[in-house]
Amino acid sequence: MKMNQTIQSKCLAVLGAPPRFESALHVGRPNVGDRERLFVRLNDMLDRRWFSNDGPLVREFEAKVASIAQTKHCVAMCNATVALEIAIRALEMTGEVIVPSYTFIATANALQWQEITPVFADIDPATCTMDPRSVERVISSKTSGILGVHLWGRACDTEALEGIGREYGLKVMYDAAHALACSRNGRMVGGFGECEVFSFHATKFINSFEGGAVVTNNGDLGSRLRLMRNFGFSGYDKTSHLGVNGKMTEVCAAMGLTSLEALDEILEVNKANYEAYERCLAGMQGVSLFRHDKQESNNYQYIVLEIDPEVAPLNRDEVVEVFHAENVLARKYFWPGCHRMEPYRRLQPNAGLLLPNTEEVASRVCLLPTGQAVDASMIEGMAEILEVAFQSAGEVKDALSRRGH
Numbered sequence: 499m500k501m502n503q504t505i506q507s508k509c510l511a512v513l514g515a516p517p518r519f520e521s522a523l524h525v526g527r528p529n530v531g532d533r534e535r536l537f538v539r540l541n542d543m544l545d546r547r548w549f550s551n552d553g554p555l556v557r558e559f560e561a562k563v564a565s566i567a568q569t570k571h572c573v574a575m576c577n578a579t580v581a582l583e584i585a586i587r588a589l590e591m592t593g594e595v596i597v598p599s600y601t602f603i604a605t606a607n608a609l610q611w612q613e614i615t616p617v618f619a620d621i622d623p624a625t626c627t628m629d630p631r632s633v634e635r636v637i638s639s640k641t642s643g644i645l646g647v648h649l650w651g652r653a654c655d656t657e658a659l660e661g662i663g664r665e666y667g668l669k670v671m672y673d674a675a676h677a678l679a680c681s682r683n684g685r686m687v688g689g690f691g692e693c694e695v696f697s698f699h700a701t702k703f704i705n706s707f708e709g710g711a712v713v714t715n716n717g718d719l720g721s722r723l724r725l726m727r728n729f730g731f732s733g734y735d736k737t738s739h740l741g742v743n744g745k746m747t748e749v750c751a752a753m754g755l756t757s758l759e760a761l762d763e764i765l766e767v768n769k770a771n772y773e774a775y776e777r778c779l780a781g782m783q784g785v786s787l788f789r790h791d792k793q794e795s796n797n798y799q800y801i802v803l804e805i806d807p808e809v810a811p812l813n814r815d816e817v818v819e820v821f822h823a824e825n826v827l828a829r830k831y832f833w834p835g836c837h838r839m840e841p842y843r844r845l846q847p848n849a850g851l852l853l854p855n856t857e858e859v860a861s862r863v864c865l866l867p868t869g870q871a872v873d874a875s876m877i878e879g880m881a882e883i884l885e886v887a888f889q890s891a892g893e894v895k896d897a898l899s900r901r902g903h
């Protein structure tokens with residue numbers, strides 16, 4: 499930075515300047531595909547008068563998702579949380595299932611909702627996915643499965659987790675909410691384990707407003723999932739399974755298809771944004787950007803910064819405060835970890851003892867905006883905020899403590 503220190507610190511909103519950004523920059527601002535194509539699809543849908551229940555747009559969406567995931571089957575659902583619940587039930591998991599605590603609360607809730615205990619395993623801090631050694635340590639006589647999460651689009655150590663699954667007779671499935679269009683060892687996420695679950699929520703890089711899908715290569719499982727998402731109906735007035743309403747609507751599939759048509763474009767934007775952050779943050783004291791394996795396919799949909807409190811002049815919470823003051827709505831995903839959120843905090847008060855890496859990573863992480871709503875000049879602006887804040891760390895800390903931070 500070329501400005502002198504006094505001028506720099508005066509630029510910070512946390513020290514009384516106006517915010518750098520007039521309108522808020524969000525983590526998870528939806529990407530929007532070609533709206534004309536969306537309107538055409540919606541018009542056709544209205545003419546067809548077929549709005550839900552396995553309609554033609556849902557079928558087309560499922561075929562496209564299966565082709566990206568390179569799986570034989572895709573069953574679209576109303577959201578990923580319900581998709582997880584249905585998949586867990588279709589796999590007949592019971593008792594205890596091992597999950598990371600460092601994930602969105604929906605992963606754990608999908609189990610607890612069906613009175614299955616999520617047993618939390620620790621993560622490998624380098625990949626933010628479950629550490630297989632930690633998984634093995636928490637297996638008990640009640641364990642029926644392992645639910646891995648490909649956090650930030652980085653696939654789990656699938657070979658190790660599935661090896662443990664085979665050894666102990668456990669079902670293995672994945673929450674792939676972040677990992678559409680990502681790969682592990684050149685194989686697309688989708689075909690690992692018994693099944694995998696994608697999210698197409700508004701905040702995901704490919705969105706269907708709300709939506710989810712289970713993908714699998716197992717035909718029997720695929721058929722069971724289809725029955726279960728539609729009350730168990732196998733014909734008029736005939737059910738052949740316990741079921742629920744987990745259907746995706748045609749409106750959502752229309753958005754999903756339109757979004758998928760823009761997939762290459764969005765991937766390009768995300769990658770360019772990631773590289774711009776990489777350039778702008780290079781050499782910043784105690785700040786590291788989550789590393790993707792560049793040999794693999796990645797969707798770069800999250801910009802994940804780790805702030806090392808031993809090295810950086812400000813800690814993660816202070817950094818988030820600084821950004822919020824500037825109208826950059828940075829997030830602390832997934833702090834404080836599921837085990838420190840209700841109902842798990844109450845049900846499993848000692849879970850944290852086995853989760854040192856989860857606790858440490860969750861206290862250091864800060865997510866910044868990306869996607870179509872963000873461009874290079876905004877990224878430069880955000881990096882500049884951080885740099886100026888670090889250079890004025892003393893004043894920033896004083897100002898935050900006066901605010902009761």
Ligand code: T4K
Nearest residue numbers: 524525526527528577578579602604675697698699700701
């Ligand atoms: N597994 C994992 C690992 C997940 O991350 C998720 C969801 C799931 C399972 C479950 O998937 P779904 O059942 O949702 O399909 C958001 C999303 O709601 C959630 O889908 C996502 N993960 C999670 C990481 O982020 P919140 O509670 O942080 O959402 P909220 O309302 O704070 O919105 C995030 C930001 O996006 C805000 O700054 C506002 C902005 N936003 C949001 C929406 C909905 C917009 O600008 N426009 C919008 O339409 O959970």
